[in-house]
Structures are given as C-alpha cells and as structure tokens.
Amino acid sequence: MDFARSKKLLFCFLALFLLLAGIIYAVAYPQFRYQTVTTEALSPAYALGELVDGTEILQRTVIPADKVERVYLIAGTYDRENAGTMLLDFRELNGENLVRNSFEINRFDNGQYTAIELSEPLVGQKGKTLFLAVSAQGCQPGASLTLYSGNGILTGRLDVIREVAAEERCLVNGETGQGMLCVRIEGVNEIGFYRVYWFIVAGVFLLTVLLGMHWWSQARQGKMNPLVVVCTLLTKYDFLLRQLVSRDFKAKYKRSILGMLWSFLNPLLTMAVQYIVFSTLFKSDIRNYPVYLLTGIVFFNFFSEAVSMGMTSILGNASLIKKVYVPKYIYPVSRVASSTINFFLAFIPLTLVIILTGTGLHASFFLILFDVLCFLGFITGLSLLLTTSMTFFQDTQFLWNVISMIWMYLTPIFYPESIIPQNMLGIYRMNPLYLYITFARTSIIGGVSPEPMMYLKCIVSAGITLLLGTAVFRKYQDRFILYL
Amino acid sequence: MNTTIDTQMGAASDCPAAAQGDDRDRIIQISNVSMRFRMANDRVRSIKEYFVKRLRREIEYREFEALHQVSFDVRRGEVVGLIGRNGAGKSTILKIISGILKPTEGSVLVRGNVAPMLELGSGFDMDMTGRENVYINGAILGYTEKFINEKYEEIVEFSEIGPFMDVPLRNYSSGMIARLAFSIATVVKPEILIVDEVLSVGDAEFQQKSFARMMELMSGGTTVLFVSHTLPQIRQMCSRVVWLHQGKVQMFGPAKEVCDAYETL
Known part of the structure; x- marks a missing residue:
C-alpha cells in the first residue's frame, strides 16, 4: 500500500465530505427547518x-x-x-x-x-x-x-x-x-432537524476519522480492511482502472459513426418518443413533463446499463482472470465507472432541456451530487451481488431482464406517482429507484430540497446494498475461477 | 511495479517476524500445498437444474486432486525448472504462485513482485489499435503509466511492428500479435518471472531474439520459474528442477540429476 498517496486521498475524502455537508446545509436549510403539509x-x-x-x-x-x-x-x-x-x-x-x-x-x-x-x-x-x-x-x-x-x-x-x-x-x-x-x-x-444537523455531521465525521485511524493502524500491520482495498484501488490500480474504463467506453462506440454523440442523443430520443406517446395521458397531472420524463429516463438508463454491464463483468473478463492476478472487484467497479461517465454525459442534454423549458437552474440542483453518490453506492452493491450470482448461474442474466422490466414499471419514470392507489403507496415508495429519482426531481423541478427523511432513506438503501454486495462478493470471489 | 499478491500471502511478507535470517533469501516458499477440485458429474449452470438435481440427489461430487502435498522453495536469483507429463500439475502450481488460484491446503509465501507469463497477450482487445493494447496490456501486467510511456519505443522496436501500431489488432497476423505480447511482457525486470512455454513465439529469428531476452533477464538477477517440455532448454537454463508426477513432487534437486532421472523413465 502506498501510504503517502493514501494519506492524501483520506484528507481529500474528509474535505469532500465537509464540503458536501456545507452545500447541503446551505441549499436545504428551509426544508430542514420547515416541513410543508397539505x-x-x-x-x-x-x-x-x-x-x-x-x-x-x-x-x-x-x-x-x-x-x-x-x-x-x-x-x-x-x-x-x-x-x-x-x-x-x-x-x-x-x-x-x-x-x-x-x-x-x-x-x-x-x-x-x-x-x-x-x-x-x-x-x-x-x-x-x-x-x-x-x-x-x-x-x-x-x-x-x-x-x-x-x-x-x-x-x-x-x-x-x-x-x-x-x-x-x-x-x-x-x-x-x-x-x-x-x-x-x-x-x-x-421541524427541529436544522438544529441537530451539524451535530450529526460532526458525529459522522468523528466516527469516520476514528474508523480511518483504526484501519490505518491495521493496514500498517498488513491486515486487510476496506480502507486498504479502496486505497490500493486508487493508488496502485488507478492506471489499470482508467485503462479498463476507457476500453469499455471506446469499445462501446468503436464502430459507430456518431460515436459519443449517442450518449446525448439516446436519452433525448427516448424522451421525445415517450413524450409523444404519454403526454396526452399524463401531462396535465405533471408539472414540467419533459424535464420530469428526461430525469427519470437518464436515471433509469444509468441504472439498467450499469447493472447489466457490471453483472457480466466477471464472465466477460474470464480470459484475464484466468491468467493474471488482479483483485477481482476491479472488473465490476470499472464497468460501473464507465457507465457513470455516460451518465454524466447525459446531464448535458438534461441541463439543456431544463434551460429550454424555462424550468431554471435552482441552487438545489447541487443536491443531485448527494443523490448520485448514494445511487452509485446502490448500483455498485447490486452489480457485485449480481455478478457473483451470474458467475455461478448464468440464468441470472435472463432473470434480470425480466426483473429490470418489472422494476421499470414499478418506478415513476413516465407516469405520475398519483396513479398509484393510495393503499399501495407505502410499499411503492420503498423502491430505492423511486427514492433516487424522486430526490432528483424534487431538487431539479421543485427547486427545493427533499425532506430530511429522504436523505436518510437514500443513504440507508445505498449502504445496505453496498455492504451486502461486498460481503457476498468477498465470500465467493475465490471460487469464481473454478466456474469460468 | 508488477502484480503482487495482496491477499494474506503478500501481507505476510510485510510482517517483520517472517523476515528473519535465512528465510529472507527464499523468495518463494511452498509448503504442503494441496489443490483439490470438486468435479460435479456435470457442472450445474442453472438454478433450476441445481434444485432438480439436488432433489433427485443426482449431484455427486468427485474429488480430483491436482496437487498433493507439494513442497519446494526457490531462492532469490535462481532459475528453477518445472517438468512433468501433461496433467502433472505444473500449470496449477504456477497459477497458485501467481495468486490466480488459492490452494485448498498448505501455504504459499511469495516475497516479491510476480510477472506472470502464463499466456501471452492477456487482455488484448482485437478492436483496439496496437498502441492502445500496449497500454491496456501493460496496465494488466501492473506497469505504471509513466513506465509504459518511457518504454513504449523500446516495446515497438523489439516487436518489429512499428508501422502497424495504429492499426486495429484484428488486422494483425497471429505472429505479430505474439511478438507484441512478448515485447510487452519482457520489457520489465520483475523480481519473479513465471514462464509457461512461451518461448516458441514468432519465426526462427524472433525466437532467437526472445531467447536472448530471456537469458538477459535471468542473468540480471530475476528469479525465474520455468515450464518446458524441451529438456535441453531446461538443462541449459535451470539450476534446479522440480519434477512433478500426478500432482506430487517426484524429485527436486540439481537440474542435471533430475533431468537424467526423467529421461531414463
């Protein structure tokens, strides 16, 4: 482990954490203090x-x-x-x-x-x-x-x-x-949340520092822990990771004429089609339907692309895994990372549509950062889980096609949430995708921060998925090679 | 610079207690390594099949022991040969040393960077140009970006395919691909080099050139583990030889003795 660079990374991480906490507080203060009820x-x-x-x-x-x-x-x-x-x-x-x-x-x-x-x-x-x-x-x-x-x-x-x-x-x-x-x-x-906000931030910060110090001393003795894994990934394997990401990215558009332009065009065209098809049905119920639609499409496309790419990462890199030792989590992580680049590119047409429809860019747009970080954790966790399952049972792939379709219909991408029967709403809202997409829409279209509970739900669903995915992946990774 | 094994093996090498005295000199220590594979009658590849077979109690596992209680060690700077019939477990032990496989039993200690050359051209992408492949293959072998930038010219020169570096690999001949792969893999001076029958690359002239490159690496203090079926090559290059037979160490000693015994068999 490269200790000097790891130290720098740790400080960067802590600084980013504080910056994000500051941005959230500055933008979300009214919603942390008052809750609107109707x-x-x-x-x-x-x-x-x-x-x-x-x-x-x-x-x-x-x-x-x-x-x-x-x-x-x-x-x-x-x-x-x-x-x-x-x-x-x-x-x-x-x-x-x-x-x-x-x-x-x-x-x-x-x-x-x-x-x-x-x-x-x-x-x-x-x-x-x-x-x-x-x-x-x-x-x-x-x-x-x-x-x-x-x-x-x-x-x-x-x-x-x-x-x-x-x-x-x-x-x-x-x-x-x-x-x-x-x-x-x-x-x-x-609501009193704004009063306890900084105490929570300070508590999490302190816990992170303590845990970081504990892991640091463990790493010095040569023990494995999440800190070592992340630091080796970012210091020792950063070049490999970048190469794998650029390979995935180049391979995707290698033989197409428009190339990277498809990253912009794809969500825009999907939006155009769905707008024409669904606008008469739902338009009157939804404020700013084009942006509503495009936000849903961009988020769901990212989810479905990243998870299906991540799922095949171990099988797809079988020839490598059989010949060279590289920590295996690199493969799903690199696939998710290359989808993330696509996702960020899709924000360009999204911003364009926001401006063209006169929605206006609110300060709350920056809250997306928090949403995206949680979303990334959720997707990475799910990819790790599914790629493990995929390696042992290739049926996972076909099962996933069906599940992701059901999941799409269970998420308000092109329809308004209000068509869901009242008594089902409780269950309906437990869908993590619903959380991430609604969070984004509230901050983009609504121009305000979501309520504090949403933040908690986003973090918890991302954390649980990531922990579960990592645990399962770690447990079975040594046996992957026997099935390739 | 190269792929180290950062599981408990690599970690143990950082442990001060293990680095005492004479042990420091043993760059690879393999003690009582066994590798067993569970072979189901028919490998189950779907969930439905799994449950159906489980219910019918049709899943029977046959244990196959690829390695049984293998122990040997390699000293720093030594060239050790591995010989044995097909299926004797040579490739398995190399995969265990390079960290790709985990042994069922026993322990492996590796004190240094391992450059595996189990098969050339790992991770070559046929749709990418030669140049792009140098970078991605180098990254897989654990080189840094700076290192590849510095050595890029050397790699191109050695492989003799300069004009084709910006052509997609799918337009290369197989000999060109192998030459490029060999050049990338040997541009570095690793502490431990694992070579699995890769010297028969390209035409006669290139074979000679690659042989010279290998000799150069070995004389430069690199520890080499070397698998070959060509006994004269083994005699010429190795100081000691491990003879594996049906997963067990049949003989381990000076190259001449072991090769003589192997030949009389």
Missing part, C-alpha cells in the same frame, strides 16, 4: 351555486399545520368576467372568528385548483377542528363564480370515493350540502 384534494362533483352577497359556505376542517399560509380553491367562473371580493375566514366551532382574508374573485382559473396566499396566516391552531367560512362582498348574481364540493379524493386517474359523514359535509347558508367543499389547506410545520 390536506388531500377532492375532485369537484357538485356545484354549490353562485357565490353572491349573503351566501355563506361553511366547512369543518382539521388544521394540518402550525402556520397555514396557503389555501387552494377550485371555482367555476362560467368563463366570464366576474367582479367582487371573496372573504375567507377561519372560525372556531362556537363562531368566534380567528383570521379573515379577502381577495378579488377575478383571479380564479376556471375549474382548476387556484392557490390563494394568505396575507393573514393562521398560526398555532394545528390539529384543531375549525370552520372554514367563505362569503362574498360586492358579488352580484350574473357576475360571480361558484365553488364545488365533492367526495372523491383526487388520485390522478382513478378517484377514491369515500363516505362523508353528515357533520363533515359543507353547509351552504345553513343547509347541509352534498360532499365536502373542494379545498386544500397548505401550511408549514417547524
């Missing part, structure tokens, strides 16, 4: 009649957040110019008014949920049941809008109809109406 949206079924002076609509509702900042209402405008003011009150059940907001009614889009920012937010009522009261001022019949009620929860294409108890229904001028008023209440809760 109530479920109902699909409109019944018109409640024109909202004119004297009309009052009451809806019982449970306040979801510490600070209610926004209300979404759906209104029918009859496609005409309406004038007047809508009054939105939050009221105690005994009739005491807490907060009143008023705004012009001409701001509503016909038949769509429209956001209303509350200039007077409702604070400190989380979990309480209040009345939301809607009334009008200066709204004349023939020049006003109607609100809707409904009893189906909006889940994209299939609504879940739910039974609405009598006291939950909306009251129009004191009479019980059908269903509940179509309203979504959005607010923020303060």
Whole structure:
C-alpha cells in the first residue's frame, strides 16, 4: 500500500465530505427547518351555486399545520368576467372568528385548483377542528363564480370515493350540502432537524476519522480492511482502472459513426418518443413533463446499463482472470465507472432541456451530487451481488431482464406517482429507484430540497446494498475461477 | 511495479517476524500445498437444474486432486525448472504462485513482485489499435503509466511492428500479435518471472531474439520459474528442477540429476 498517496486521498475524502455537508446545509436549510403539509384534494362533483352577497359556505376542517399560509380553491367562473371580493375566514366551532382574508374573485382559473396566499396566516391552531367560512362582498348574481364540493379524493386517474359523514359535509347558508367543499389547506410545520444537523455531521465525521485511524493502524500491520482495498484501488490500480474504463467506453462506440454523440442523443430520443406517446395521458397531472420524463429516463438508463454491464463483468473478463492476478472487484467497479461517465454525459442534454423549458437552474440542483453518490453506492452493491450470482448461474442474466422490466414499471419514470392507489403507496415508495429519482426531481423541478427523511432513506438503501454486495462478493470471489 | 499478491500471502511478507535470517533469501516458499477440485458429474449452470438435481440427489461430487502435498522453495536469483507429463500439475502450481488460484491446503509465501507469463497477450482487445493494447496490456501486467510511456519505443522496436501500431489488432497476423505480447511482457525486470512455454513465439529469428531476452533477464538477477517440455532448454537454463508426477513432487534437486532421472523413465 502506498501510504503517502493514501494519506492524501483520506484528507481529500474528509474535505469532500465537509464540503458536501456545507452545500447541503446551505441549499436545504428551509426544508430542514420547515416541513410543508397539505390536506388531500377532492375532485369537484357538485356545484354549490353562485357565490353572491349573503351566501355563506361553511366547512369543518382539521388544521394540518402550525402556520397555514396557503389555501387552494377550485371555482367555476362560467368563463366570464366576474367582479367582487371573496372573504375567507377561519372560525372556531362556537363562531368566534380567528383570521379573515379577502381577495378579488377575478383571479380564479376556471375549474382548476387556484392557490390563494394568505396575507393573514393562521398560526398555532394545528390539529384543531375549525370552520372554514367563505362569503362574498360586492358579488352580484350574473357576475360571480361558484365553488364545488365533492367526495372523491383526487388520485390522478382513478378517484377514491369515500363516505362523508353528515357533520363533515359543507353547509351552504345553513343547509347541509352534498360532499365536502373542494379545498386544500397548505401550511408549514417547524421541524427541529436544522438544529441537530451539524451535530450529526460532526458525529459522522468523528466516527469516520476514528474508523480511518483504526484501519490505518491495521493496514500498517498488513491486515486487510476496506480502507486498504479502496486505497490500493486508487493508488496502485488507478492506471489499470482508467485503462479498463476507457476500453469499455471506446469499445462501446468503436464502430459507430456518431460515436459519443449517442450518449446525448439516446436519452433525448427516448424522451421525445415517450413524450409523444404519454403526454396526452399524463401531462396535465405533471408539472414540467419533459424535464420530469428526461430525469427519470437518464436515471433509469444509468441504472439498467450499469447493472447489466457490471453483472457480466466477471464472465466477460474470464480470459484475464484466468491468467493474471488482479483483485477481482476491479472488473465490476470499472464497468460501473464507465457507465457513470455516460451518465454524466447525459446531464448535458438534461441541463439543456431544463434551460429550454424555462424550468431554471435552482441552487438545489447541487443536491443531485448527494443523490448520485448514494445511487452509485446502490448500483455498485447490486452489480457485485449480481455478478457473483451470474458467475455461478448464468440464468441470472435472463432473470434480470425480466426483473429490470418489472422494476421499470414499478418506478415513476413516465407516469405520475398519483396513479398509484393510495393503499399501495407505502410499499411503492420503498423502491430505492423511486427514492433516487424522486430526490432528483424534487431538487431539479421543485427547486427545493427533499425532506430530511429522504436523505436518510437514500443513504440507508445505498449502504445496505453496498455492504451486502461486498460481503457476498468477498465470500465467493475465490471460487469464481473454478466456474469460468 | 508488477502484480503482487495482496491477499494474506503478500501481507505476510510485510510482517517483520517472517523476515528473519535465512528465510529472507527464499523468495518463494511452498509448503504442503494441496489443490483439490470438486468435479460435479456435470457442472450445474442453472438454478433450476441445481434444485432438480439436488432433489433427485443426482449431484455427486468427485474429488480430483491436482496437487498433493507439494513442497519446494526457490531462492532469490535462481532459475528453477518445472517438468512433468501433461496433467502433472505444473500449470496449477504456477497459477497458485501467481495468486490466480488459492490452494485448498498448505501455504504459499511469495516475497516479491510476480510477472506472470502464463499466456501471452492477456487482455488484448482485437478492436483496439496496437498502441492502445500496449497500454491496456501493460496496465494488466501492473506497469505504471509513466513506465509504459518511457518504454513504449523500446516495446515497438523489439516487436518489429512499428508501422502497424495504429492499426486495429484484428488486422494483425497471429505472429505479430505474439511478438507484441512478448515485447510487452519482457520489457520489465520483475523480481519473479513465471514462464509457461512461451518461448516458441514468432519465426526462427524472433525466437532467437526472445531467447536472448530471456537469458538477459535471468542473468540480471530475476528469479525465474520455468515450464518446458524441451529438456535441453531446461538443462541449459535451470539450476534446479522440480519434477512433478500426478500432482506430487517426484524429485527436486540439481537440474542435471533430475533431468537424467526423467529421461531414463
């Protein structure tokens, strides 16, 4: 082991860790401090009649957040110019008014949920049941809008109809109406994560340093440990690794005319095709469908390419393994590395589409770095696992083709998550690919950081897969040669 | 510079306790090495087949012992020959020494860099040019980038295929490929060189040239393990010879004695 260079690498690693922690904190601070919560949206079924002076609509509702900042209402405008003011009150059940907001009614889009920012937010009522009261001022019949009620929860294409108890229904001028008023209440809760963030970072840093020192002293005595493996890989075998990566990369486009250009063209063309096919189905449900689609495609393509290349790495390099001793993990690692270059190249068209569609590059784009690192760990682990299995049973290859297809359909690449039935969402969201792709979309399209839980889930799923893959690979690597 | 074996064998060589006195001189120590292969009747290659055969209890393993309690050692700078009939275990022991195979039993101690020449041209890619292949093959043999940059001209000159270096390997003749491979493999001066019948490369003239290169390496202090079926070559080059017969050491001693005994058989 090359101790001088390994030391440099260790310091680089620790510096990178701190840099990444700093970037994440700077970008994700609002999401680490506040968590946005929204109530479920109902699909409109019944018109409640024109909202004119004297009309009052009451809806019982449970306040979801510490600070209610926004209300979404759906209104029918009859496609005409309406004038007047809508009054939105939050009221105690005994009739005491807490907060009143008023705004012009001409701001509503016909038949769509429209956001209303509350200039007077409702604070400190989380979990309480209040009345939301809607009334009008200066709204004349023939020049006003109607609100809707409904009893189906909006889940994209299939609504879940739910039974609405009598006291939950909306009251129009004191009479019980059908269903509940179509309203979504959005607010923020303060979560304490931003306060413990640096303690966690410091803890992990300290643990890494301690573990590094422990492994360092072990390495001095000539014992094997992960540190030795990574350092030998990066110091002694870096040249071989680079050669293998460039071989894989060159071999891929060797006899094609457009060559590397395919790395850009491939995701773009896939996106174009899927956009044409699926846009009529899903477009209205998804904000910025082209970027949504391309993010999913780029991530999934990387996953499927890297894993299927990594899977055949041992068998594909059989002639080498039988003749020269080189640590065997080099082969899957080099395959994953060459796919990673492709993945980074695909970010060029992605950035282009982001700019062309006017999405804008947010600071949260940098959070992708964290996402990609976890994703890489996950893919490497899976490749190690599958290449081991592949060496002993070549059926793995065919089995994988089927599994990766199922996996593709189980991941929201071209469809919105909202088409998944509510009761399946819990399981659906445990899919690691779902995590990595959603993380990327939140940071690219949403322009905000995902919630702290997402970070934890990403790290944990990557860590478990990587550990499992390494353990299995290590256990069986000496027997590979007998099966080649 | 070359491939060392960084499993417990390589690690043990860094251990100060093992490096005492006379042992330091023994660059390769092989003690009681046995290698057994489990040969299933028919190698099971699919999961379904595995379970079906397992249920029917059709999987029977026959043990095949390629090496049995083999022990010998090689001193620094020595040229040791390995002789024996086909299937005597010569290639197996070389693979164990170069770290490709792990022995079932026994221990192998290697104190130094091993350059394996079990087969020339490991990792040659037919779609790549000669130049690209020099780099990738060199990397596989454990050379550094700087080293190959320095020695590139020497490799090209020795292989005598200068004008073709930027042509894909698939357009080479087999002799050209072998010459390029030999030139890459011998450009370095490793501590231990493992040679498995690779001297019959190219035409007569190149064979002579490669023989001279081997002699040069050996006189330069490199320890060589040498497999050949050509006894005169063994007599000429080796100081000591291991005679393997059916996985066991039949005889181990000075080249002349062992070769004489082998010939009278």
